[in-house]
Amino acid sequence: MQGSARRMGVMTDVHRRFLQLLMTHGVLEERDVKRMQKHCYKVHDRNATVDKLEDFINNINSVLESLYIEIKRGVTEDDGRPIYALVNLATTSVSKMATDFAENELDLFRKALELIIDSESGFASSTNILNLVDQLKGKKMKKKEAEQVLQKFVQNKWLIEKEGEFTLHGRAILEMEQYIRETYPDAVKICNICHSLLIQGQSCETCGIRMHLPCVAKYFRLNAEPRCPHCNDYWPHEIPEVFDPEKEREPGISKSNRKSLRSRRH
Amino acid sequence: MSEQSKDLSDPNFAAEAASSEVQSSPGVPGGVPPSATLAEPQSPPLGPTAAPQAVPPPQAPSDEEDPKALLEAAEEGRAHQAPSAAQPGPAPPAPAQLVQKAHELMWYVLVKDQKKMIIWFPDMVKDVIGSYKKWCRSILRRTSLILARVFGLHLRLTSFHTMEFALVKALDPEELDRVALSNRMPMTGLLLMILSLIYVKGRGARESAVWNVLRILGLRPWKKHSTFGDVRKLITEEFVQQNYLKYQRVPYVEPPEYEFFWGSRASREITKMQIMEFLARVFKKDPQAWPSRYREALEEARALREANPADHCPHNSVSED
Numbered sequence: 359m360q361g362s363a364r365r366m367g368v369m370t371d372v373h374r375r376f377l378q379l380l381m382t383h384g385v386l387e388e389r390d391v392k393r394m395q396k397h398c399y400k401v402h403d404r405n406a407t408v409d410k411l412e413d414f415i416n417n418i419n420s421v422l423e424s425l426y427i428e429i430k431r432g433v434t435e436d437d438g439r440p441i442y443a444l445v446n447l448a449t450t451s452v453s454k455m456a457t458d459f460a461e462n463e464l465d466l467f468r469k470a471l472e473l474i475i476d477s478e479s480g481f482a483s484s485t486n487i488l489n490l491v492d493q494l495k496g497k498k499m500k501k502k503e504a505e506q507v508l509q510k511f512v513q514n515k516w517l518i519e520k521e522g523e524f525t526l527h528g529r530a531i532l533e534m535e536q537y538i539r540e541t542y543p544d545a546v547k548i549c550n551i552c553h554s555l556l557i558q559g560q561s562c563e564t565c566g567i568r569m570h571l572p573c574v575a576k577y578f579r580l581n582a583e584p585r586c587p588h589c590n591d592y593w594p595h596e597i598p599e600v601f602d603p604e605k606e607r608e609p610g611i612s613k614s615n616r617k618s619l620r621s622r623r624h
Numbered sequence: 625m626s627e628q629s630k631d632l633s634d635p636n637f638a639a640e641a642a643s644s645e646v647q648s649s650p651g652v653p654g655g656v657p658p659s660a661t662l663a664e665p666q667s668p669p670l671g672p673t674a675a676p677q678a679v680p681p682p683q684a685p686s687d688e689e690d691p692k693a694l695l696e697a698a699e700e701g702r703a704h705q706a707p708s709a710a711q712p713g714p715a716p717p718a719p720a721q722l723v724q725k726a727h728e729l730m731w732y733v734l735v736k737d738q739k740k741m742i743i744w745f746p747d748m749v750k751d752v753i754g755s756y757k758k759w760c761r762s763i764l765r766r767t768s769l770i771l772a773r774v775f776g777l778h779l780r781l782t783s784f785h786t787m788e789f790a791l792v793k794a795l796d797p798e799e800l801d802r803v804a805l806s807n808r809m810p811m812t813g814l815l816l817m818i819l820s821l822i823y824v825k826g827r828g829a830r831e832s833a834v835w836n837v838l839r840i841l842g843l844r845p846w847k848k849h850s851t852f853g854d855v856r857k858l859i860t861e862e863f864v865q866q867n868y869l870k871y872q873r874v875p876y877v878e879p880p881e882y883e884f885f886w887g888s889r890a891s892r893e894i895t896k897m898q899i900m901e902f903l904a905r906v907f908k909k910d911p912q913a914w915p916s917r918y919r920e921a922l923e924e925a926r927a928l929r930e931a932n933p934a935d936h937c938p939h940n941s942v943s944e945d
Contacts, residue, residue, distance in 0.1 A: 374776030378775055421774060425770065
């Protein structure tokens with residue numbers, strides 16, 4: 359096993375608790391991760407200064423490297439929220455979900471995944487997925503059952519559903535990007551800006567290059583005349599807003615809730 | 625009892641509960657934290673390379689079973705089923721392969737635990753260890769070491785008979801991490817509320833009583849909820865399957881009624897004191913506002929401390945001073 363001492367970070371109980379919690383949650387948004395980090399410090403090392411999140415995570419990742427797992431940071435494709443998940447780098451196949459799902463369920467996911475990747479919008483309709491039910495490996499599955507399995511995928515944060523159509527959850531992209539790029543090298547779409555896997559995004563109508571919505575937001579920020587970075591043609595789509603974590607301060611909470619949060623902390 | 629059930633209809637509770645509903649966590653709904661109050665000496669951070677196979681895992685002497693004995697029994701048991709028992713063993717694999725298997729097993733166990741699924745030894749062998757089952761022991765040992773060192777979790781054999789393992793937190797102090805993360809785990813809140821109701825009543829909680837409480841959160845049996853989904857299915861099936869709740873028919877009552885009890889897993893993982901703390905947080909009262917329940921919780925805490933003398937107390941729980 360590798361892991362020379364000089365590169366290794368040090369694991370303390372702060373890090374261990376953080377890892378436990380991250381693993382338990384599956385995937386977390388950045389603000390929750392920061393809160394969780396502070397919580398871990400509070401529990402185990404009240405007096406220490408809280409490391410910058412990036413350094414904190416890099417430290418942990420240096421220990422995880424030899425185990426072929428990693429805390430990965432990604433960004434949701436629709437609104438640019440940063441998310442984190444503990445992912446397994448070694449098993450790069452859909453079978454990493456295998457502990458959870460039966461053979462025919464996994465195959466349903468694979469079929470949905472293929473439809474999503476092949477689609478123009480990054481979404482596959484429920485109807486199209488369900489029509490493939492007869493081709494599934496393993497035990498025969500009825501359409502009704504398949505509908506429920508798809509809902510299970512949504513609940514487990516592998517798929518997102520919007521108006522009867524399905525796309526990949528940010529978590530699935532984080533976990534499976536490598537697998538997807540290796541398995542579907544021709545069908546896969548890549549963002550022109552960040553060069554990562556692209557499922558949902560905007561495309562140039564002239565030259566066809568694609569960009570993630572958050573990448574579009576950042577690239578064309580404050581630009582009155584957005585133009586395609588590749589062919590310089592006018593960029594025809596609406597430019598979304600850059601994600602602002604400050605503005606996002608828990609939209610559902612009123613002042614009274616924040617008060618109650620505070621009072622609980624004494 | 626009526627006094628106590630009034631508490632659960634406290635308008636404060638409604639406000640609190642409403643806020644917990646709104647703040648639904650984007651994380652995977654995970655259920656209740658597997659916090660064990662068992663004492664475990666903290667495993668010291670070992671060096672980067674895992675200890676050689678000869679070193680036993682850092683388990684407290686209070687461990688119930690000898691995993692080695694279990695594995696031998698399991699291997700014998702399987703030998704009866706598998707016709708391959710008699711064939712000559714293959715050459716021992718390279719250490720790197722065993723290490724890799726240990727890593728796979730580590731991830732397997734972590735995911736199973738994340739999904740609140742049973743970690744069953746025969747499944748471990750079938751799904752991960754496979755043809756390396758002769759080296760099961762050392763693989764398991766290495767996995768336990770890694771889990772302890774990196775995650776602060778103990779892979780503990782919880783039942784010799786059913787060959788079930790569980791991941792148990794080895795870090796002190798124990799507390800409801802998820803509740804402490806300001807209500808960002810709606811599933812936990814939902815389950816804890818039902819468990820608290822049962823605990824406060826001192827006996828099973830009728831389904832109608834449970835729905836009265838859940839109604840305060842805006843949850844109805846027939847309505848799908850954006851976070852919880854089918855709430856009725858969640859509490860009568862999923863939580864029951866995971867052994868957090870028991871859902872039983874009330875005897876001799878017509879038309880049929882059902883009631884909820886604590887499940888075996890809840891009894892194992894959640895202490896009465898944690899329930900008292902939850903109630904205190906939710907109602908902004910002192911836990912001693914439920915005097916008989918608080919006494920029970922204290923006694924249980926004392927009994928647990930006596931059973932695990934290595935456990936040291938200072939409880940950094942947010943709710944205590």
